[in-house]
Amino acid sequence: MSIYAEVIGDPIAHSKSPIIHTFWLERLGxxxxxxxxxxxxxxxxxxxxxxxxDPDWRGCNVTIPHKQAVLPLLDAIDPVACRIGAVNTIVARDGKLKGYNSDADGFLEPLKPWLEERHLLRTARIFGSGGAARAIAHGLWSKGFTLILAARKEEAAAEIAAGFDPAHVHVVDLAHFSQPQDFDWKETDGRLDVVVNATPLGMTGQPALDVDFSHMPPGAIIYDAVYSPLETPLLKQARALGHPAIDGLQMLLGQARIAFRLLFDAEPPSDPESDAALRLLLTA
Structure with a gap:
């Protein structure tokens, strides 16, 4: 039997990870x-x-709701995953399990053109308090962002906030963003604002994320980690209002590349032809 890996979660039928990794395995032969x-x-x-x-099992990707629950079940945890407090990739070697987190770097990948610029102020509004939100918060913090963490359970967001300098992180109830506000954003030159949905809201079978765009600074990048559907209500409204928008597929591919290297000890193809073929396959 040949080696294999997998993705685990509850639910899991929506996961596109098998399409991605199978495509790369076949592309590389x-x-x-x-x-x-x-x-x-x-x-x-x-x-x-x-x-x-199982000697043929190379490990697995981990999704909702196991990213934190797996921590005490592992033999070792990579320092990055340890700081984040969540694991999304488990590598198996010689019966030992080691946890990694590729979500933070995968999330940052499509933001690179903006991050290469200099800004007087960087602010991120992150909706959610699960494993993905934790990784995203750490990724943005490492790039100099002040964080605004919003969740339906404020205590869960406060737990994430505890890992950062309290002068540059704020916690609010997610419901706050559903109410219209009258705020003069004034001058937004020299600043970079990112708004991230790291909740399951907007996912197929889930209600839409209820936010009012009066809370979004002009020109803010709207980034939805949901990838099924690709065009969530949040992104559709963002584009209609002229905001730069990033879909969850870009984050999924970014973190999958890192996970593929860990699981299969190989570099996934990244040539334009392969990328176009894979995206077409994922959006068919």
């Missing part, structure tokens, strides 16, 4: 397989115990 596994929270420990003894 590597013998291997990539699957999805529906793992409920109560079965997480037994699932990982069972996989440890």
């Amino acid at each position: 590597l013998a291997g397989d990539y699957r999805r596994a529906h793992v409920r929270p109560e079965d997480l420990a037994s699932f990982l115990d069972g996989r440890r003894s």
Whole structure:
């Protein structure tokens, strides 16, 4: 049997990771397989115990709701994942499991053109308090952003905020952003604003994220980590109002590249022809 890896979560049917990794394996001519596994929270420990003894299993990607729950089940955790407090990739070698987090770097990838510029002020509004929100917050913090963390449970956002300088991080109730406000943004030159949806809201089968765009600074980049559907209500409204918009597929591909290297010890193809073919496959 050839080597294989997989993505685990609950739910998991929506995951596009098998399409991405299978495409890269075939493109490179590597013998291997990539699957999805529906793992409920109560079965997480037994699932990982069972996989440890399989010499063909290279590891797995981890999605909702397991990114934090897997931490005590691992033998080692990469320092970046340790700082973030969440794991999205588990690498198996010789029966030992090590956790990594590729979400932060994957998230930052499409922001590089803006991040290469100099700004007097960088501010990020991050909606959500799960593993993805944690990684995104750490990624943006490393690039000099002041953080505004918003969640339906403020205590969950406050837990993330505790890892940063309190002078440059603020916590608010997500409901605050659903109410219109009358605010004069004045001059926005010299600043970079990013608004991120790191909640499942807007995902297929979920209600839309309820936010009023009066809270969005002019020119703010609207970034939705949801990738199913690709055009969420949030991004559709953002584009209609003239905001730069980034869809979740770009973050997914960015973090998948890092995970592919970890799982299969190979460099995924990144030539324009392969990228175009993969994106077409993912949006078909």
